[in-house]
Amino acid sequence: MKEIKVEIRAQSDIIVARRAGRDMARDLGFGSADQTRLATAISELTRNIIQYAGEGVCVITDESDKTTIKVRVKVEDNGPGIPDIDQAMEQGFSTARGLGAGLPGTKRLVQEFDIDSVPGHTIVIIAITQRKV
């Protein structure tokens, strides 16, 4: 099982993380649309780390099995947390720099999306999957 861990501390780490995600998706056989969806989702989530938490980590894992190909991405930080997740998941809601589309937009790009946040620990897990042909 392949796993890549990218420490997110600076803006340039956003680029490193989304490239790593795209590369893994491509190597596993995902098409260019899914590669771009995943890279964009990673870009959104890791930018949240830089904006809200300052630093965190992004772990990209190949979780393919006999029947499906799957890339799972875990984005984690020890920042202040999201006070109201339901509100954060509403289209158009954003507290910093008015991005708006961030979390709800990201959710629409991936097959799996899971978020959990308490003060001091926020974790978002996303995955793209595809049946093997």
Next chain:
Amino acid sequence: MKIPILRLKDILLTSIQVDLTDDDALEFQYDVLQMVTETEANGIVIDITAMDVVDSFMARLLNETATMVQMLGTEVVICGMQPSVALTLVEMGRELIGVKTALNLDQGLDVLRQIIEERESDGNERD
């Protein structure tokens, strides 16, 4: 990372060929506005063919850059968006609103020329 902005007679041409950090992108936005003002260009084409990720930050920045350029009185066309980038932006609920776009650089230049000509003939009619 400095993105070159080329001058071709009365128009400007710039192509984003590398992955930009957020700060790079903001610097690019400032450079575009600065260059438009300095050269008194009639229009600018921004080529994004090489961008394989346009996330919500970059989409907003491109949108705002185009709006700012238009506010200065210069026409703008964004060209070369990758199909998977267009798909991802729409799925995310993002668009380039109020910005002229074109398939590629060739068409981008044609569209820009057309807009500038229309603007000039409108101006003449009023005179």
